[in-house]
Amino acid sequence: MSLLTAIMEHRLLAGTKLVEERLCEVTGASRARIRQVFARLAHEKLVTLVPNRGAFVARPTVDEAREVFQTRRVVEPELAAILAQQATPAKFRKLRRHALEENDARARADRAAIIRLSGEFHILLAEMVGNAVLEKLTREMVSRTCLIITLYDRPGAPACPEHEHSELIDAIERHDAAAANALMSRHLQHIEGSLDLRMPGSGAPDFYSIFNNP
Ligand SMILES: [Zn+2]
Structure with missing residues (x-):
């Protein structure tokens, strides 16, 4: 398992110290190789390097x-629209296969796989558009979203709401660019809406709602 997968599956949580010697031991990679990986992940804002203290899984702030x-x-609704205009039957089949894998993971209640596959669906869309800049940007945003979800998830909220990926694939398959754009916008709003992004310390806790919820 790569470090990136471990982060995307929430096996390594935000803020976790990444001990270089231990990673060398368990992966068999050299220290130089581990440092290269840290540097790359730091560049993508997934790892934070602290002088004299080492590497940590990043903790994105509310503002970030x-x-x-x-x-x-800004990016993904347009990306979905472009794909709707250019997608081929081979691409639909690949998207459908991915959606089936997601459904399997949901049926098994395999939370780690659900989170990773949900993110990978978005990366797959970007790959299919065939624009390296958009793909790199989407990869970074999706990986950072995985970290954000570990920090700000409301308990029990799903990674990507069920069925919304299938609806998107339907629109792409109909070559309906406007619908693909609108569905992706709504989908991203739903993911953001499932997070608790209130600024910490923005007021006293609402004791009434905490203790009066059924
Ligand atoms: Zn999604």
């Missing part, structure tokens, strides 16, 4: 989380 979602709302 909002920036990530704003970027995704």
Whole structure:
């Protein structure tokens, strides 16, 4: 398992210290190789390097989380629309296969796989458009979203709401660019809406709602 997969599956949580010697031991990779991986992940804002203290899985702030979602709302609806215009039967089949894998993971209640596959669906769309810049940007945003979800998820909220990926594939298959755009916008709003992005310390806790919920 790669470090990126471990982060995307929430096996390594935000803020976890990444001990270089231990990673060398368990992966068999050299220290130089581990450092290269840390540097790459730091560049993608998934790892934070602290001088004299080492490497940590990044902890995106509320402001960073909002920036990530704003970027995704700007980029991904248009990306879905472009794909709707150019998708081929081979691409639909690949998207459908991915959606089936997601459904399997949901049926098994395999939360780690659900989170990873949900993110990978978005990366797959970007790959299919065939624009390396968009693909790189989407990869970074999706991985950062995985970290954001571990930090700000409301308990029990799903990674990507069920069925919304299938609806998107339907629109892409109909070559309906406007629908693909609108569905992706709504989908990203739903993911952001499932998070608790209130600024910490923005007021006293609402004791009434905490203790009076059924
Ligand atoms: Zn999704």
